[in-house]
Amino acid sequence: MTYSQAILNGDRLALSRLLTQVENDTPESRMALIELFPHTGKAHIIGVTGAPGTGKSSLVNQLALQYRKAEKKRVAIIAVDPSSPFTGGAVLGDRVRMRDLYGDVGIFIRSTATRGSLGGLAKSTANMAQIFDAAGFDLIIIETVGAGQSEVDVARLAHTTLVVEAPGLGDDIQAIKAGILEIADILVINKADHIGVEMTEKALKSMLELAHPAARIFQHHGAAMQAAAPPQKLPAAPLWIPPIQRTIATEGKGIAELAESIARHAAHLTHSGDWAARERTRIEMELDLLIREELISRFRQTLPQNHYEKLLTQIIQREISPGETVKLLLDGRRK
Numbered sequence: 001m002t003y004s005q006a007i008l009n010g011d012r013l014a015l016s017r018l019l020t021q022v023e024n025d026t027p028e029s030r031m032a033l034i035e036l037f038p039h040t041g042k043a044h045i046i047g048v049t050g051a052p053g054t055g056k057s058s059l060v061n062q063l064a065l066q067y068r069k070a071e072k073k074r075v076a077i078i079a080v081d082p083s084s085p086f087t088g089g090a091v092l093g094d095r096v097r098m099r100d101l102y103g104d105v106g107i108f109i110r111s112t113a114t115r116g117s118l119g120g121l122a123k124s125t126a127n128m129a130q131i132f133d134a135a136g137f138d139l140i141i142i143e144t145v146g147a148g149q150s151e152v153d154v155a156r157l158a159h160t161t162l163v164v165e166a167p168g169l170g171d172d173i174q175a176i177k178a179g180i181l182e183i184a185d186i187l188v189i190n191k192a193d194h195i196g197v198e199m200t201e202k203a204l205k206s207m208l209e210l211a212h213p214a215a216r217i218f219q220h221h222g223a224a225m226q227a228a229a230p231p232q233k234l235p236a237a238p239l240w241i242p243p244i245q246r247t248i249a250t251e252g253k254g255i256a257e258l259a260e261s262i263a264r265h266a267a268h269l270t271h272s273g274d275w276a277a278r279e280r281t282r283i284e285m286e287l288d289l290l291i292r293e294e295l296i297s298r299f300r301q302t303l304p305q306n307h308y309e310k311l312l313t314q315i316i317q318r319e320i321s322p323g324e325t326v327k328l329l330l331d332g333r334r335k
Contacts, residue, residue, distance in 0.1 A: 003028060004035035007135050012108070015135055019110055022127045033127055036134035041279070043076075043133040044266055047158030049144045049183075054166040055190040058249035060143050066255045067139055068106055076132035077109045078125055078142045108137070126157055126286055155183035156285055159278060160265050162258075164188045165204065167196035184242045186261050192246035192254065204244055240268050303329065 003021070006014035021029035046063075048056050060077060067073045110128060125142060132140050144154050155161045163184035168191075187204050189197060243261050247254035269275035300308070311328070314320045320328075 002035070003032040004134075007032075007036065007131065008039065010136070012105075015108065015131070016110075018131060019128055022124050022131065023112060025124070029127070033130060036131060039134040040130050041133065043129075043137055043140050044160070045129055045133075045140045045142065045158045046262060047142050047144065047154035047161040048164060049154045049161065050164030050188075051166075051169060053169060054164040055249050056143050056164050059162075059164060059188065059190055059247060059255075060141055062247075062249050062252050062255045063259065064107055064141065065252075066259050068104060070256070070259070072106070073138040074106045074136060075108075076129075076135075076137040076140045077107070078128050078132075078140065079109065079111045080125060080142070080144050081111060081113055108132070108135075129157065156282060159269060159275065160262055161185045162188050162262075164190050165200055166191040167194045167200040185240065185265050186258070187242050187244045188258065189244065189246045190249055193248050193251075197246065201244055201246070208242060208244075240265065240272075240274075299329075 001009075003014055003018045007018060018029060018032055021032070048060055050056055057079070060079075064075045064077060067075050112124065112128065129140050129142065142154060142158060161183050163186075165187065166189065187208075189200055189204070191197075245254060245258045245261055247258055249255070266275075269278065311320070311325050315322055315325055
């Protein structure tokens with residue numbers, strides 16, 4: 001029985017082994033991905049990102065418990081950990097914070113290392129999500145490494161992106177100028193029992209007001225209100241204003257409300273047509289990446305290694321620029 005057949009039959013051991021094959025980019029994994037692709041496209045992919053120390057792992061733990069207890073949905077978790085730039089190893093310690101999920105056959109946790117990939121997502125994460133999708137999981141939660149403002153790759157893969165903040169981690173103005181917040185579908189203030197939560201929420205609301213001029217958020221008798229811009233002559237597509245949800249993941253507070261916000265966002269994507277648009281963009285970017293990698297691989301195979309090394313040495317010695325080298329290589333000329 002092939003990997004793809006075993007996974008479609010619900011074999012968890014085959015699923016685990018195939019995920020390892022995907023990480024190692026073996027021929028068996030490539031064939032399985034081809035066979036499983038027609039069975040994908042059903043799962044809701046949720047990305048969870050944010051700075052280190054915001055409690056992302058604890059939040060994912062409680063969110064998965066909520067989906068299992070309240071909705072009986074099958075949940076797959078991909079926890080991406082950073083690899084050491086010196087040893088290449090990774091701690092893969094997110095499972096320690098997810099011990100409440102052990103023993104549940106409706107949950108599958110997979111830790112993976114970035115292996116040098118930039119942007120917080122491992123290179124194989126998209127393929128892993130595809131396998132979980134084909135295996136019949138309703139929700140796939142991707143927890144990223146928390147690389148900071150540059151960590152936006154998760155938004156390209158997920159249908160719903162949660163950006164997790166926490167009070168007391170630094171200057172509140174940092175939250176306003178952080179480019180990572182621009183990818184948020186839902187803003188989560190975790191550790192809401194800590195001092196400074198009001199200032200953090202105020203900073204996030206200011207950021208939303210700047211990012212979404214069509215909707216103004218203001219305080220009215222202490223409650224957050226939204227005022228929509230005057231209607232235009234031609235009705236525009238519904239605008240999604242990222243809600244701000246307070247949670248205390250260690251105590252499970254605010255998790256049910258967060259799950260409701262995620263459900264509302266999924267409904268919005270479906271009704272507005274954004275779900276199909278995001279899926280098309282994701283597939284297009286994945287296709288471009290695969291084409292790029294294949295073209296580079298084929299080009300390197302046809303290029304004499306000694307010639308490449310000679311040009312590389314000339315670049316290091318500042319005898320030729322990288323841009324000029326590319327032109328020489330593509331034009332087939334020799335310096």
